[in-house]
Amino acid sequence: MRHLFASLLLGLAAFSLGGATALQQGAGSQWTSPGGDAGKTHHSRLTQITAENAGQLGLAWAADLGTTRGQEATPVVIDGVLYTSGTTGRAYAFDAATGKELWRFEPEVDMQVNRTVCCDMVNRGLAVARGKVYVAALDGWMYALDAKTGGVVWKADFIEDRRRGDNSTGAPEIAGDVVVVGMSGAEYDVRGYVTALDLETGKLRWRWHVVPHDPKLGPQETPELEAALKTWDPNSRWDIGGGGSPWDAINFDPETGLVLVGTGNGGPYATSKRSPSGGDNLYLASLVALDPKTGRMKWHYQETPGDNWDFTATQPMIFTRMDIDGQNRPVVLHAPKNGYLYILDRCDGKLLRANPIVRTNWAKGIDPATGRPILDPEAADYTTGPKIVFPATTGARNWHPASYDPATGLYIGAVLDMGNLIFMTPGAKPFKARGLNNDAALIFTPDVKEALAAFPPEFGDAVRKLPAYQEALRQPATAQVRAIDPLTGKTVWAADTAGWQDRGGVLTTASGLTIYGGVTGKLFVRETATGKLLKEIDTGTAIMAAPMTYAVNGVQYIAVMAGWGGGGYPFVPRYSAAYRRENTNRLLVFRIGGAPVPKPDLRAPLEVAPEPPAQAAGVTAQTIVRGQSLFFSNCAICHANQPRSITPDLRRMQPATHDAFRQIVRAGLLVPNGMPRWDDLLSVDDTDAIHAYLIDLQATTRKDELAKQKAGKPLDGPSLTILSNY
Numbered sequence: 001m002r003h004l005f006a007s008l009l010l011g012l013a014a015f016s017l018g019g020a021t022a023l024q025q026g027a028g029s030q031w032t033s034p035g036g037d038a039g040k041t042h043h044s045r046l047t048q049i050t051a052e053n054a055g056q057l058g059l060a061w062a063a064d065l066g067t068t069r070g071q072e073a074t075p076v077v078i079d080g081v082l083y084t085s086g087t088t089g090r091a092y093a094f095d096a097a098t099g100k101e102l103w104r105f106e107p108e109v110d111m112q113v114n115r116t117v118c119c120d121m122v123n124r125g126l127a128v129a130r131g132k133v134y135v136a137a138l139d140g141w142m143y144a145l146d147a148k149t150g151g152v153v154w155k156a157d158f159i160e161d162r163r164r165g166d167n168s169t170g171a172p173e174i175a176g177d178v179v180v181v182g183m184s185g186a187e188y189d190v191r192g193y194v195t196a197l198d199l200e201t202g203k204l205r206w207r208w209h210v211v212p213h214d215p216k217l218g219p220q221e222t223p224e225l226e227a228a229l230k231t232w233d234p235n236s237r238w239d240i241g242g243g244g245s246p247w248d249a250i251n252f253d254p255e256t257g258l259v260l261v262g263t264g265n266g267g268p269y270a271t272s273k274r275s276p277s278g279g280d281n282l283y284l285a286s287l288v289a290l291d292p293k294t295g296r297m298k299w300h301y302q303e304t305p306g307d308n309w310d311f312t313a314t315q316p317m318i319f320t321r322m323d324i325d326g327q328n329r330p331v332v333l334h335a336p337k338n339g340y341l342y343i344l345d346r347c348d349g350k351l352l353r354a355n356p357i358v359r360t361n362w363a364k365g366i367d368p369a370t371g372r373p374i375l376d377p378e379a380a381d382y383t384t385g386p387k388i389v390f391p392a393t394t395g396a397r398n399w400h401p402a403s404y405d406p407a408t409g410l411y412i413g414a415v416l417d418m419g420n421l422i423f424m425t426p427g428a429k430p431f432k433a434r435g436l437n438n439d440a441a442l443i444f445t446p447d448v449k450e451a452l453a454a455f456p457p458e459f460g461d462a463v464r465k466l467p468a469y470q471e472a473l474r475q476p477a478t479a480q481v482r483a484i485d486p487l488t489g490k491t492v493w494a495a496d497t498a499g500w501q502d503r504g505g506v507l508t509t510a511s512g513l514t515i516y517g518g519v520t521g522k523l524f525v526r527e528t529a530t531g532k533l534l535k536e537i538d539t540g541t542a543i544m545a546a547p548m549t550y551a552v553n554g555v556q557y558i559a560v561m562a563g564w565g566g567g568g569y570p571f572v573p574r575y576s577a578a579y580r581r582e583n584t585n586r587l588l589v590f591r592i593g594g595a596p597v598p599k600p601d602l603r604a605p606l607e608v609a610p611e612p613p614a615q616a617a618g619v620t621a622q623t624i625v626r627g628q629s630l631f632f633s634n635c636a637i638c639h640a641n642q643p644r645s646i647t648p649d650l651r652r653m654q655p656a657t658h659d660a661f662r663q664i665v666r667a668g669l670l671v672p673n674g675m676p677r678w679d680d681l682l683s684v685d686d687t688d689a690i691h692a693y694l695i696d697l698q699a700t701t702r703k704d705e706l707a708k709q710k711a712g713k714p715l716d717g718p719s720l721t722i723l724s725n726y
């Protein structure tokens with residue numbers, strides 16, 4: 001405690017020497033980290049672009065990023081150079097005023113890693129310090145690049161155990177003389193951790209594990225893990241790893257000198273499968289504060305004790321100061337997946353507020369005295385039968401950055417109010433190394449009736465008896481950008497997005513503007529105080545990432561990364577720009593008096609699925625059913641089999657693909673394209689069964705599409721129910 005107090009005093013001293021402006025009032029002409037300022041408020045002090053002139057916003061310059069996947073990073077601008085990151089950890093540098101490309105860097109990535117990438121081969125940003133650009137590649141190598149040339153100064157492997165499903169999608173964070181980075185993969189077989197590397201050499205300085213290891217293997221790495229062990233069953237599924245991967249928010253706090261980390265969900269999902277006797281399973285789904293010098297934990301606050309629902313606490317954090325209960329306090333604002341918006345004191349993790357921002361039925365509220373949720377197992381424990389749980393595992397909030405506007409005190413971000421159907425998948429589940437080990441199925445229910453139509457009647461009957469079923473019928477899903485009073489959780493204004501898969505990051509400015517994109521391809525400018533729409537620009541490319549703003553030579557610019565992808569990326573909704581147009585990844589930069597945005601090419605018209613080969617001898621209806629089951633437990637997370645998916649629609653395989661099917665699945669023929677090899681998990685028989693299922697599906701699809709063609713109807717039908725595990 002004394003130690004914490006001392007570091008606090010040191011932190012506050014630094015604060016009074018100059019950290020205050022950046023932390024409390026947002027970024028200025030520079031935007032020094034993906035969050036903009038030290039508080040990661042995604043708020044700018046710039047005021048040149050206003051409600052009066054926003055109507056004249058147009059394109060200043062654009063850059064083709066050379067990829068076609070999801071773009072989630074917020075660029076950084078330092079000394080007139082714009083740095084940004086993209087697919088698998090590519091990095092780019094541009095002259096921020098002219099758009100002239102200074103360099104681009106593509107890491108050499110072993111694409112076998114893609115087998116444990118739940119939510120697209122994305123990257124959420126880079127860090128710039130001491131003349132170097134730090135970017136973490138998808139396969140868990142940190143690259144320190146020369147900021148002037150993009151040349152590799154050093155690279156360091158930060159994966160602890162490459163036999164597991166660890167990968168990396170988050171932005172590194174600078175904390176003193178270390179760069180801190182998390183990892184992803186809690187859906188697979190990981191034991192989560194954050195790693196700190198020396199800024200100059202890349203040498204490992206410390207590693208902090210989110211969850212304990214099997215106690216049979218000896219003492220835990222730290223006293224805080226020994227304490228955490230008491231909250232796990234001694235016979236937990238240590239083989240699966242426990243999860244907890246901190247895949248997004250890691251914020252260094254210059255006021256306290258601490259690094260705050262948001263930790264991930266439990267693995268496997270169901271608490272009773274992971275830790276049979278229950279327990280809080282620390283430090284899953286928590287905010288933890290670490291000392292960046294030692295890597296030791298100072299405090300923790302668990303938002304979802306014993307996480308049962310993929311309720312990660314990895315979502316972005318915002319640091320600011322607020323007057324609460326008559327005291328001006330350093331606070332962190334945090335809205336994780338679980339549906340609450342928390343305000344904690346950054347010094348000690350004390351809970352100050354916790355208000356629901358969407359419908360929640362897993363908890364009836366948060367007890368302010370204990371800080372613990374009041375659970376409702378009858379409504380939300382799906383291990384006793386299928387349940388519709390609010391909010392859905394997509395999260396009330398997810399990685400899309402929110403912004404805090406200090407003038408109005410509003411927290412503005414994309415909010416999804418929706419439930420999902422969760423149930424245990426039947427049958428024994430052998431452990432799958434570098435495979436999905438969730439044991440639970442998730443079905444999103446924007447249309448709960450349609451979702452149930454795919455199931456046997458008795459299953460549907462059980463679901464229809466749930467009060468949450470009526471609730472899902474009454475109000476299926478609300479997806480909005482909302483301005484929320486963080487002290488009460490109340491929405492001040494809200495703007496609907498195009499649908500539940502349409503969420504984006506948000507920027508606010510001191511001139512009273514709120515700016516965000518949509519997967520429809522539109523960029524919106526609204527008045528922060530009221531939500532009034534001031535301008536929209538149709539770019540033709542889906543926007544999920546947060547816009548940012550900077551100024552060079554007296555001109556203010558707004559920049560945003562564009563490209564469809566992320567969680568659920570194979571399921572492209574009709575309203576996504578990627579449904580109609582090529583998903584050309586672009587960096588788009590706007591200014592007052594700019595030009596119209598040129599749009600990517602329209603996608604080629606659909607053609608009827610080609611004739612599949614005949615089934616192999618010996619294939620029976622049973623083979624096809626077995627293949628379908630294997631397909632859903634291994635392949636469906638990436639292959640939606642929808643005509644506009646950005647992964648191949650396997651109902652449209654050409655003869656050469658059918659011929660090479662075994663080599664593609666088992667021998668890694670297409671690993672460089674991101675299709676991993678599966679020979680350790682799928683036998684020749686399994687592979688052939690999956691192939692039989694796909695041949696059957698292709699034949700049915702072809703028949704349906706020929707009929708549609710004959711009737712003059714469009715070939716793309718309604719989008720399918722989404723079954724996923726992310």
Ligand code: CA
Nearest residue numbers: 186265310726
């Ligand atoms: Ca997850």
